[in-house]
Amino acid sequence: EDQVTQSPEALRLQEGESSSLNCSYTVSGLRGLFWYRQDPGKGPEFLFTLYSAGEEKEKERLKATLTKKESFLHITAPKPEDSATYLCAVQASGGSNYKLTFGKGTLLTVNP
Amino acid sequence: NAGVMQNPRHLVRRRGQEARLRCSPMKGHSHVYWYRQLPEEGLKFMVYLQKENIIDESGMPKERFSAEFPKEGPSILRIQQVVRGDSAAYFCASSAAGTDTQYFGPGTRLTVL
Numbered sequence: 317e318d319q320v321t322q323s324p325e326a327l328r329l330q331e332g333e334s335s336s337l338n339c340s341y342t343v344s345g346l347r348g349l350f351w352y353r354q355d356p357g358k359g360p361e362f363l364f365t366l367y368s369a370g371e372e373k374e375k376e377r378l379k380a381t382l383t384k385k386e387s388f389l390h391i392t393a394p395k396p397e398d399s400a401t402y403l404c405a406v407q408a409s410g411g412s413n414y415k416l417t418f419g420k421g422t423l424l425t426v427n428p
Numbered sequence: 429n430a431g432v433m434q435n436p437r438h439l440v441r442r443r444g445q446e447a448r449l450r451c452s453p454m455k456g457h458s459h460v461y462w463y464r465q466l467p468e469e470g471l472k473f474m475v476y477l478q479k480e481n482i483i484d485e486s487g488m489p490k491e492r493f494s495a496e497f498p499k500e501g502p503s504i505l506r507i508q509q510v511v512r513g514d515s516a517a518y519f520c521a522s523s524a525a526g527t528d529t530q531y532f533g534p535g536t537r538l539t540v541l
Contacts, residue, residue: 352532365528403471405471416463
């Protein structure tokens with residue numbers, strides 16, 4: 317069974333204090349790894365897709381990286397508006413290759 | 429550029445009533461997925477549909493839950509005879525044919541009294 321574990325569960329940063337969120341996964345074969353951002357009371361907002369180990373994607377203050385066992389979401393010089401829950405999900409290769417398996421998320425709070 | 433639309437955003441039902449949740453995919457998207465988010469839990473896959481076809485409903489409870497995506501109109505997730513344990517946020521996502529990325533709607537928050 318595919319599994320996704322995110323750590324830490326919650327993270328508090330001061331504005332400008334860079335850090336990383338971790339997503340460890342177990343999947344029979346990886347089709348893709350996805351990062352989403354979710355604000356309270358809203359749906360997940362797509363951020364990145366990573367397909368192969370060594371791949372990196374960047375968007376503003378966020379950079380996502382991928383290895384064969386985990387992915388990191390690096391946040392550089394965060395701002396209060398980066399506060400949200402960040403979700404990681406995997407899509408396995410094979411028969412049910414459309415199904416996303418999600419972790420429970422990391423709640424990020426950035427204090428001014 | 430309308431995104432995925434869901435309605436209602438909030439739904440309150442008493443035990444035993446029916447809940448009907450609607451989802452309109454993004455323009456140009458023909459694939460619809462439903463996920464459920466229970467308190468303190470991650471999003472869980474429920475069902476995957478294409479127009480007039482249920483492709484995979486392996487994540488749906490076998491009783492009381494059904495889904496459809498008709499030729500015309502939105503996708504509908506129907507929960508009959510709701511129980512308190514059905515209280516959750518239900519999210520719809522859509523994707524274009526041949527692509528991997530799923531775009532999510534704002535969700536319907538179901539409360540069963």
